[in-house]
Amino acid sequence: MSTYKGIKGFTVQTIAGDTSPLNEGQVYYNSSTNLLKVSKNVLGTGAWSSGGNVVRARSTFASAINATQTAALFAGGYPAPAGESEEYNGTSWAEGNNLNQARHGLIGMGTQTLALAAGGSGTYTANAETYNGTSWATSTAMPAGKNNSSSAGLQTSALIFGGLLNGGAGAYDANTYLWNGSSWTEVADMNTARSALSSFGLSNAAIAASGYAPGVVTNVESYNGTSWSEITELGVSRASMAGGGTQTLGIFGGGYVGPPFVANTETWNGTAWAEVAEMATGRASEGCGLGTASLAIAGENPGYSALTEEWTVPQTITNVTVSSS
Amino acid sequence: MAYKYCTADNWGKDFFTHDERLKFYLSGQPGNVWVVGDNSDGEAWITKVSGVSKTKAEAQAIVDAEVVIAKANYDSQSDEYKANHSSPTDITLP
Numbered sequence: 001m002s003t004y005k006g007i008k009g010f011t012v013q014t015i016a017g018d019t020s021p022l023n024e025g026q027v028y029y030n031s032s033t034n035l036l037k038v039s040k041n042v043l044g045t046g047a048w049s050s051g052g053n054v055v056r057a058r059s060t061f062a063s064a065i066n067a068t069q070t071a072a073l074f075a076g077g078y079p080a081p082a083g084e085s086e087e088y089n090g091t092s093w094a095e096g097n098n099l100n101q102a103r104h105g106l107i108g109m110g111t112q113t114l115a116l117a118a119g120g121s122g123t124y125t126a127n128a129e130t131y132n133g134t135s136w137a138t139s140t141a142m143p144a145g146k147n148n149s150s151s152a153g154l155q156t157s158a159l160i161f162g163g164l165l166n167g168g169a170g171a172y173d174a175n176t177y178l179w180n181g182s183s184w185t186e187v188a189d190m191n192t193a194r195s196a197l198s199s200f201g202l203s204n205a206a207i208a209a210s211g212y213a214p215g216v217v218t219n220v221e222s223y224n225g226t227s228w229s230e231i232t233e234l235g236v237s238r239a240s241m242a243g244g245g246t247q248t249l250g251i252f253g254g255g256y257v258g259p260p261f262v263a264n265t266e267t268w269n270g271t272a273w274a275e276v277a278e279m280a281t282g283r284a285s286e287g288c289g290l291g292t293a294s295l296a297i298a299g300e301n302p303g304y305s306a307l308t309e310e311w312t313v314p315q316t317i318t319n320v321t322v323s324s325s
Numbered sequence: 326m327a328y329k330y331c332t333a334d335n336w337g338k339d340f341f342t343h344d345e346r347l348k349f350y351l352s353g354q355p356g357n358v359w360v361v362g363d364n365s366d367g368e369a370w371i372t373k374v375s376g377v378s379k380t381k382a383e384a385q386a387i388v389d390a391e392v393v394i395a396k397a398n399y400d401s402q403s404d405e406y407k408a409n410h411s412s413p414t415d416i417t418l419p
Contacts, residue, residue: 047347050340060409078406091338105409121405148409164408171408196409212409260414263352280341281353302395302413303355307335312343 012036024317036322043292044314047277048253048265051295051308052092058082059300062108062117063286064131065151065200065244069293069310073112073131074286078104079304081122085136087112088295088308097135101127105147105164108286109179110155116179121147124166128179130155142184146173148195152206152223156181159203159223162211164195172213176228178203188227192219198241198252198287205247207231207268212239216258222247235275236264242287244294244311251311253279253287253296261301265311267291279309326350327363328419330384331376345370352419355391358384360418385418392416 004027005011013028024041054074061077070090076082076099083102086093099117106120113133119125119142126145129136142160149163158179165171174193177184190208197211204225211217218237221228238255245251248270255262263282266273268291285299292313299305328350334357341351349370350362359376361367371378379387395413402410 045347047343049343049346050335050337052337053335122403124405147405164405212411214408214411256411258411258414260416277346278352280346280351301355302399303391307353308337310343314343 018319027322037319038322039317040320042316042318044316045277046267046292046311046313048279048296048309048311050280051090051310052088053306053308054093054298055086055095055306056082056084057304057306058104058298059284059304060104060106060148061286061298062106062120063288063297064108064110064112064115065288066110066154066202067112067115067288069289069295069312071112072288072295072297073115074108074297075099075117075131075136076103076106076120077298080104081120085131088297093308099129099136100138101125101129107149107151107160107163109151109153109158109160114155116155116158118142118160118179119146119149119163124164140183142177143186144175146175148212149173150197150199150208150211152199152201152208153179153203157203159187159206161190161199161206161208161223162194162197176223188223190221190228191230192217192221194219196239196284198239198243198255200243200245200250200252200287200291201247207243207247207250209234209243209252210237210239210241210255216256232272234266234273236262236266238262238264240284240299242285242294242296242299244287244289245291249291251291251294253294253309253311254283254285254299256284281305281307281309283307326419328381329361329363329367329371330379330381330418331359331361331371332357332379332384332387333359333371333374333376340374341370354384354388354416354418355395356387358387358418360384381418388416388418
């Protein structure tokens, strides 16, 4: 028979009375009330608050999608096309070093200190660049040039999917490229070709939603490291949403529905979408972070925006009684 | 739901907070126009951000002017840009 000690490596702690919350998931026995307790993370009500404005208003830039709410990074964008990057410290944005190739419609992966940006316009470039926390360096180009793709993952293991190939309207792409830190490999196509789609997750566990082809695409797909499969559609399909999170807890905010631009926010719990509190300013933007703490950065609505909004779900570690029934 | 209308420059961090967003309706529109839920918390927020009160018609006119500019900008863009974007449409304030 399995025992708690056999599974967890230690015994259930006995405490005379309730104690202040312990670590999430820790089990203890209250000897005063003869109740078994577990410390559980309880999520509060999420909402968007205003963050620092970006230095230069822009859209269709590369956000390091797995950067955090307090240490974010983006580069490039429109108008211009731009080469500047900006870093966020949770309060304000500061300009960093430029991309080697100024462009818009590029896509970002990784974190503030280890990032990757690839693709973009105006020449449907395949070029990629890595960021080490200070400067950008030219890296191995993707198999084909495209813009307005979406992404998941880190600098050492990333995924780029969808986008618009050279050829303009009608050349919507379903290809997926896997980056292993040094080279690109073409892997399973998405089921629905599109650009301006939105995403979150890692290279072996990603969610890709909606997009434009032309007109707003409703499909949402999940990648398991091998193939894409259709999953539940959003309540409100829309292109160019800000996304953040993992395959089991993620968020999309804003976007455009045809137009107009909308402020809708939906969270994903691994099974279903739930409509939650709207952004203050509906817009097409880029995002990063987690399902409980993410950013919607700049964008357009319809003019170029400098706004940042921070999505936060308060979390409280609470002791709950383990029921015997 | 009743609304108030104002213009205010979003200065960034803490222009509106998580707590404020749970207490009243707030919607940012082009031209720094803000649609604010008409309750005491919304009124306090307008004071906090030094919002300049507008009638609904005045606020709508500001938004309309911004959309005209955005449409002209869209029309001047490349086919590549238009393959990823739709033309801006009119916005009707609640």
